[in-house]
Amino acid sequence: MIDIVGITETNQEIAPGYRLLRLALDQDVEVRPGQFAMLKPRHAREPLLRRALAIYRIDGTRRISFLYQVLGRGTEALAQIGEGGEVETMLPLGNSWPLPRADERAIVAAGGIGSASVLMLCEELKKAAVNTTVFFGAANAVAAVGCGLDDFGSFGFPLTLSTVDGSAGEHALVTAPLERSLKQGGGRGSTIYACGPWAMMKRVSELADQFEVNCFASLEAPMGCGFGVCVGCVVAVRTEETLGYGSYKRVCTDGSIFNAKTVRWDINTIGH
């Protein structure tokens, strides 16, 4: 974990409301798929707190990209940064996606901007020649582009696109084609990697249980610090250990990736 100032190389709009921020760093970083960074425009007084963004891609060890949706004060402030703009950058944070064994298969389920957390995972799966299927869901055709559809298409994995309004791909939530595939036996010997809205991941987790497939989910929560001290970003988990950090785990340092079986999908409200 380092805290440095990144210099903005590009911060371009990919589609209305979606941007790609690429930063040049003056130190080497090693990033594993699924890790994130805490970002804020340098010297900005408002908003106060940094924002957690998934690391979308790293080129070499000093050029790092973030794909993000402009949703609130924090991301609006990031959207204003121009070329050469300085960004306070703490990274890499959180755990990473556990990769499958070479003889296992992978199912990647990306919902909305949750895609940002799984692009590097797809890169690793490609490198490791893991048999991988991608289910890619977005609100509409424009959002699908904003969520990096073209980048995901470049791996050559079988990819099923679905949109909520039917403007591209299948007119369905991303969980519908996933469920169909699992019913047809597509889950055998597979691990599901899910990142997206809470309701989507909850449904993916239910499907994983139903079809007895391993499932990991990358969670999102409002974060104060991103490195474990504020204990603000917790999620309720199933555990025998009911005290201390037992019943609530920090998304930032205990996650952000959790075995879906351990998450109390029934009682958490994060992400709603």
Place this chain on the structure above:
Amino acid sequence: MSTNHDPRLAVTIAGINFNNPVLGASGTFGYGLEFAELIDLNRLGGFVTKGLSAKPLSGNPPPRIVETHGGMLNAIGLQNIGARAFVEEKLPLLRRYDTRVIANVFGYSDDEYVEAITMLNDGEGIAAYELNISCPNVKEGGIVIGNSPSAAARLTASAKRASSRPLIVKLSPNVTDVGEVAHAIADAGADCLSLINTVVGMSIDVKTRRPRLSYGTGGLSGPAIRPIAVRMVYEAAKAVDLPLIGIGGIASTSDALEFMIAGATAVQIGTANYYDPAITMRVVDGLSDYCAINDIARIGDITRSLMTE
């Protein structure tokens, strides 16, 4: 590891020698070790642990934090590993650093505070205790005690008897007259007062008409509360002769100096650690610069130096 400390910044509170008056505040500094990768802990005056209770606590359900203008609300609910685990798992690692460790202590009753202190008395490497009688995010203990001068005095006396170390009592801003509470706690035997804890606040999601925090209300921290905190340190300094530690929205050297001029011997930096984890180091350097520029031999000379005429 040897660190060159600026001798002008050394301060003493209740017999404890701090290399400088800049401390990390409870609840924003974890158990200290989380910052070891980010700053040189040897250059930090000290830090106060997350509130420790006799038994581990699981805290409140999420959502626990929400950002507001110039600050944030939190209702963590004192999730912590417990005093025993702190002594056994964290203290041995903290002893490697030349910084003063202050254990913040919490309980739901006077007996539970005393129980936690008794456990911590076994730990080597704790400089002092900070009694948390001001947490707004629990239904028993905390603020319920801090709002009542008599309850605060009773607990202070019990804690002081149980404690093998100097006792700092952390005051709540959610009172009408901080001087009255400060007096009662000083008379009961406290060695130092720290103030302020967070200010009770609330934020509502207008779409759902629900509070943004699961607990309903939360504690406001950050730069937004600093003027309230400076005023209360000033009032406490008028009310008691005890050393004071100023807390509340400090995010720069100048902010820290305000508290010291108002009456504080040292300061704690809280919320700024979240978004600017090296802030404590910059304030240490900034205080050295201030001493150099203003020809100040000891930073303690500015404590209680407010000009009112």
